[in-house]
Amino acid sequence: MSLSGDAWTWAWRDWEDEDRIRRQKEKPVALEADELARVAANEADWDARAPLHAASAFYERPAEFWFADYEWDDLGELGGRDLVHLQCHLGTETIAFARRGAKTFGLDLSGRSLDEARRFADKAGVGVEYVRANVYDAGEALGGRQFDVVYTGKGALCYLPDLAKWAEVVTRLLKPGGFVYIVEFHPLLNSLRPVGLPGESDELVLRHDYLEGRGAIAHESTVTYTGDEVPGRNTSYEWMHGLGELVTTLSAAGLRIDSLRESEVLQWPRWPSMVQTPEGWWRLPDEAPRIPLLFALKATKVS
Numbered sequence: 350m351s352l353s354g355d356a357w358t359w360a361w362r363d364w365e366d367e368d369r370i371r372r373q374k375e376k377p378v379a380l381e382a383d384e385l386a387r388v389a390a391n392e393a394d395w396d397a398r399a400p401l402h403a404a405s406a407f408y409e410r411p412a413e414f415w416f417a418d419y420e421w422d423d424l425g426e427l428g429g430r431d432l433v434h435l436q437c438h439l440g441t442e443t444i445a446f447a448r449r450g451a452k453t454f455g456l457d458l459s460g461r462s463l464d465e466a467r468r469f470a471d472k473a474g475v476g477v478e479y480v481r482a483n484v485y486d487a488g489e490a491l492g493g494r495q496f497d498v499v500y501t502g503k504g505a506l507c508y509l510p511d512l513a514k515w516a517e518v519v520t521r522l523l524k525p526g527g528f529v530y531i532v533e534f535h536p537l538l539n540s541l542r543p544v545g546l547p548g549e550s551d552e553l554v555l556r557h558d559y560l561e562g563r564g565a566i567a568h569e570s571t572v573t574y575t576g577d578e579v580p581g582r583n584t585s586y587e588w589m590h591g592l593g594e595l596v597t598t599l600s601a602a603g604l605r606i607d608s609l610r611e612s613e614v615l616q617w618p619r620w621p622s623m624v625q626t627p628e629g630w631w632r633l634p635d636e637a638p639r640i641p642l643l644f645a646l647k648a649t650k651v652s
């Protein structure tokens with residue numbers, strides 16, 4: 350086929366436009382300098398915590414323990430699927446995906462966490478490819494690979510300073526038809542007072558923001574959630590993200606929301622009054638109001 354002069358010009362312009370759009374889409378997703386500084390502080394914090402976590406009884410449980418029963422229904426058959434677990438920490442859950450036959454990558458900011466994750470995967474006899482990167486650089490760090498499933502959560506979203514930029518990263522990581530599955534502590538849980546102080550009742554009391562928008566929250570505690578004292582622990586940072594913000598951000602990034610579950614169970618007893626479920630998770634007692642403590646969101650990249 351030959352093209353006339355005008356047709357060439359138009360074909361060339363179309364190509365230029367497509368190329369510009371493609372390059373625009375591939376532009377790295379950059380955080381602001383102050384956000385990067387806080388992410389660096391969090392990296393140091395997770396590096397300090399990782400060996401303590403790896404040695405703790407908290408993380409001794411089998412990989413399957415960490416999953417709510419509905420997660421496997423939502424995730425479907427994983428055999429042969431390309432899956433990346435973002436912010437995978439010690440890879441305790443990541444191992445479960447590899448066991449179910451997924452071609453599994455785990456990504457985390459903390460090199461010390463990934464040292465432990467590799468050790469756990471070796472011990473479990475499963476193959477997982479671990480990559481150290483800030484999640485905002487995941488596209489590049491994973492060599493432009495795309496996945497059928499992007500999994501994240503259980504203490505991950507609170508470390509994201511910018512949800513819109515993160516949603517852009519997640520969308521680029523997905524193959525057309527692929528989905529992101531986010532299983533996360535409910536923002537309502539984060540806004541409730543953690544535990545009754547001595548002399549206080551076990552009542553549920555709102556203490557912190559539910560909604561996003563007030564920037565980074567600095568944490569000064571020297572003790573990590575496994576109960577270990579972290580020697581020389583420095584300030585770490587978290588950001589609140591309400592459910593409305595999450596849903597709206599994912600759909601603005603071009604994803605179709607398939608399901609949003611809210612459930613009343615947690616993997617550990619956040620309040621002393623909680624009762625254990627037959628699966629070994631925890632829920633509030635019958636006399637307490639029924640409130641969501643965990644949520645699971647599935648969203649698909651339709652094209």
Ligand SMILES: C[S@@+](CC[C@H](N)C(=O)[O-])C[C@H]1O[C@@H](n2cnc3c(N)ncnc32)[C@H](O)[C@@H]1O
Nearest residue numbers: 395436438457458459462482483484503504508
């Ligand atoms: C609570 S853990 C992840 C939850 C995991 N389900 C668990 O319980 O082990 C949070 C992880 O997020 C990682 N992280 C925090 N900010 C990150 C970022 N900007 N990019 C990549 N990983 C990040 C930390 O290094 C840490 O390993």
